[in-house]
Each structure stands twice: as structure tokens, then as C-alpha cells.
Amino acid sequence: MVKILYFASLREKLGTSGESLELPAGVADVGGLLAALAARGGEWESLAAVRNLKSAVNQEMARSHTPVKDGDEVAFFPPVTGG
Amino acid sequence: MSVSVQEADFDVGAEIAALTAGDPRAGAVASFVGLVRDVNDGAGVSEMALEHYPGMTEKALEAIVAEAKARWDIYAVRVIHRVGRLLPCDRIVFVAVSSAHRGEAFAACEFIMDYLKTRAPFWKREVTPAGARWVDARETDDDAAARWEK
Secondary structure, eight states, X not given: OEEEEEOHHHHHHHTOSEEEEOXXXXXXXHHHXXXXXXXXXXXXXXXXXXXXXXXXXXXXXXXXXXXXXTTOEEEEEOOOOOO | OOEEEESSOOOHXXXXXXXXXXOTTOOEEEEEEEEOOSXXXXXXXXXXXXXXXXXXXXXXXXXXXXXXXXXXXXXXXXXXXXXXXXXXXXXXXXXXXXXXXXXXXXXXXXXXXHHHXXXXXXXXXXXXXXXXXXXXOOHHHHHHHXXXXX
């Protein structure tokens, strides 16, 4: 299982702050996971279209090719706007 | 604790005093205080809500502080970022850095703010007369952070 978290506008758009998911077969990185989520259709399709979508794996900033494995915590969020 | 993410307000004077208490090496403290403004992108802002990623936000701030300490000869650093509901004039962020001389303290303080704005997971949602909206990230913030990579 991987724990997935959604923050800010993404959380609102998807209507959930997170979920636990069995890693789909063949998914080994952030980009693959994102594609699998977008394939759900509906609002999930827009996930792949978010401009400058950011991600983190185990609370470290990640990129599309960052590996994801069973037990990881993956987060998706829009560009940050603190300070 | 050099980094805090909290709902509560903070006392700037007390934080600066604590930063250098008992440290005779410190000849300089540079600090920055960010405030909630009542206007953004041409619209009035009546209140703001700050969201963060518990756990990751603190780690990201600690990493930024560690990088500043690796780049400059600085002594103590304090970073406070508030979350939750804030109103115009409220303090939102505080950074203070001590060092022997002002140059290192100024540079490190500015570096920490620039990296905080682009690398720490905080998101602002502001309330305007047209309704609530998420604040968009600014390219100028990315540019400000990028100049430290040269």
C-alpha cells in the first residue's frame, strides 16, 4: 500500500485529503502513479493537467522519475505560496 | 527549536533576545517579519487561511536552515511560520539570524526567506469580496530563489 495525500486546491478539487492505495502493477515512480490516478477519469483527469504540479515522496520534494514503492507516503500539491 | 509552525502569534522582541542570549560572539542580528496585507492582485483581502503539510513543512524548513548554516558563518537561526486563520496586519512569518557581522546575517536571512517561499509546503487561501481563492505562486519568487544558485 502507498499513502497518498492531496493538499490545498488539489484537495478541494478532488474532494479528498488522501487515500491508501495498492500500488498498481507496473507503477514504479511518481509519474507512473500520477498517470494511474488520472486514468480514473472525471476530476482525476485534471490532476495530470495541473500546471506545475508538485510532489513529495516520504516528505522530500520529488520529481516525475522519483521511485515509489510499497509503504511510501506520496503527496501531490500545487506550487507553494507561504511566507 | 530553531523552527516552529504554529497557529499562535509570536513576540519579535522576545525571539530576537532569545536568539543571542548568552552568545558574546554575536555582533549582528538580521530579521524579517512578514505581514498579512489587505490587498492582493487587485482585490481586497479580508482574511486568509494558511494550510501546511504537517511533518514535511518542518523538515523542509530545517533543511533550509541547515543549508544557510553551510553557506554562511552564522550562529543562531529562528524561523516561525503561522498557519490557520489570519487577518490583515497579523504577523505571518518570522526569520532571524545572528552572526559576527551584519553581511552574513543579512544574506542568510534573505536566503532563508527566498527558499521558504519556494520550497516549504505552505498554501494561502484568501477571502476577497468575490469569494475565497487560493493564492497563485509567483514567478518572481522562483527568480528570487534562483539567484542563490548562481
